[in-house]
Amino acid sequence: MVSSLSHAGIGLLIVLLLGLRGRESKLVVLFSILPDLDFIPYVIFILLEKYLSPEMRNSLFYFMGHREFMHSILFIILVVLFLHIMEKNLHLTIACFLAILSHVYLDYATSWKMRPFFPFIKESSTLGAFDFFDPIVTAISLIPLFILLLQYQRNKGKWPKMDPVYRYLQHNKRTIIVSISCIFLIWCALAPFTKLMLVQHISDTEDSDISYQNMAPMSFGKFLGAYSFNETHYKIFETSYWKGIHRSSLIPVNSYDNITADDYGYISRAAALYDSSFPREIDYPVYNITENSTDAIVTVSDARSVYVKYWAYFNVEYTFIFDKEDSGYVVFIKDHRNIKRSVPLNRFIDT
Incomplete structure (x- = not known):
C-alpha cells in the first residue's frame, strides 16, 4: 500500500541497507515521509482559498496543494541541498536523497497525477505503473518495519516464540536487506516498461493511439483505459497483462439530445x-x-x-x-x- 507507512518502510530499508544509526536513521525516515507534510500548507490554503483572486488562488495551489510542489524534483533538490549545507555529511545526504526520491517516485508511479517537474513543466502527469495496493511494494515496505518491531519486542522481553525468527533475521539480515532492495529497484524500473509494452499492444489491437498517462492501474497487473472512439463516444476498457482487453463499453461524450x-x-x-x-x-x-x-x-x-x-x-x-x-x-x-x-x-x- 503506497501510503506514509509504506514510505517510512522504504526509508527504514535505506537505513538498514546503509547501516545508519541514531540521529542519522531518524533523519532518513523523516525525509522518506517529508513530502506528505504538505497537508500542513494545504490546510492553510483551504482556509484562505475563498479570499484569493482566481489568479492568486491557482498560483498558490501549485505551491500549497497536496502532491504539488512538495512532491517535485525542485523541492527534493532544495531540501537535500539545505541538509548538506547544515550537516556537511555526504553519506547522510545521499541516504536522505534516496529516501525522499523514493517517496516522490512511488507516488508518481501510482494513479494520482502530479507535477513533479514544476515549475519547468506545469502539466500534470503520472506513470500509473502500479496500483495503490501493489503487493510487491507493500510487502517490501513492511519487512523493515517488521524487523524493527521484532527487535523492539525482543528487547522488551516479549514474543519469546519469535526468537528463532529473530535469530534467522539477525544472521541473514544483510542478505535479506540487499535482496529486497534489489527486488524493489527492479520492480520500480520494470513496472513502467511493462505497462508501456501493454499500451503499445492495446494501441495496435484497437488501431488507436492509447494514452499511457490515462491508462490507470486498477489492481495488480490490471488497468483501466479510455480513448476517443469517434466524435460522439469514448471507449472505456479494462485490460491486463494476461488477458488483454476483457471488458469494454462505449460512453457518449454528451448525454443529451436536441439541445438548443x-x-x-x-x-x-x-x-x-x-x-x-x-x-x-x-x-x-x-x-x-x-x-x-x-x-x-x-x-x-x-x-x-x-x-x-x-x-x-x-x-x-x-x-x-x-x-x-x-x-x-x-x-x-x-x-x-x-x-x-x-x-x-x-x-x-x-x-
Whole structure:
C-alpha cells in the first residue's frame, strides 16, 4: 500500500541497507515521509482559498496543494541541498536523497497525477505503473518495519516464540536487506516498461493511439483505459497483462439530445470554467444538461467513473448551476465518497 507507512518502510530499508544509526536513521525516515507534510500548507490554503483572486488562488495551489510542489524534483533538490549545507555529511545526504526520491517516485508511479517537474513543466502527469495496493511494494515496505518491531519486542522481553525468527533475521539480515532492495529497484524500473509494452499492444489491437498517462492501474497487473472512439463516444476498457482487453463499453461524450443554442452556450461556459480551474481531475469529460424555469444545470464527470467506485482522482462530478436571469452561477463538487460540497467561485476564471 503506497501510503506514509509504506514510505517510512522504504526509508527504514535505506537505513538498514546503509547501516545508519541514531540521529542519522531518524533523519532518513523523516525525509522518506517529508513530502506528505504538505497537508500542513494545504490546510492553510483551504482556509484562505475563498479570499484569493482566481489568479492568486491557482498560483498558490501549485505551491500549497497536496502532491504539488512538495512532491517535485525542485523541492527534493532544495531540501537535500539545505541538509548538506547544515550537516556537511555526504553519506547522510545521499541516504536522505534516496529516501525522499523514493517517496516522490512511488507516488508518481501510482494513479494520482502530479507535477513533479514544476515549475519547468506545469502539466500534470503520472506513470500509473502500479496500483495503490501493489503487493510487491507493500510487502517490501513492511519487512523493515517488521524487523524493527521484532527487535523492539525482543528487547522488551516479549514474543519469546519469535526468537528463532529473530535469530534467522539477525544472521541473514544483510542478505535479506540487499535482496529486497534489489527486488524493489527492479520492480520500480520494470513496472513502467511493462505497462508501456501493454499500451503499445492495446494501441495496435484497437488501431488507436492509447494514452499511457490515462491508462490507470486498477489492481495488480490490471488497468483501466479510455480513448476517443469517434466524435460522439469514448471507449472505456479494462485490460491486463494476461488477458488483454476483457471488458469494454462505449460512453457518449454528451448525454443529451436536441439541445438548443442556449443549452450549448451553458455547456460551453461550464467547459471553459472547468478548464480554467485547478486541479483538473477529469480527463474524459462527459456533459449533461437539465433545466427548470430559473436555472440551467450542467454536470461534468469522467467517462471512466462508471467503472470505478472509490478512486479519488477522476471519480468526481462537478455541477454548474447557471441562473438564467442574471448569468450568475454556483458550483458543487461530488467526490468519490459521494459527498457533495460547494466550490469557491474564485477557483474559476469566467471569461
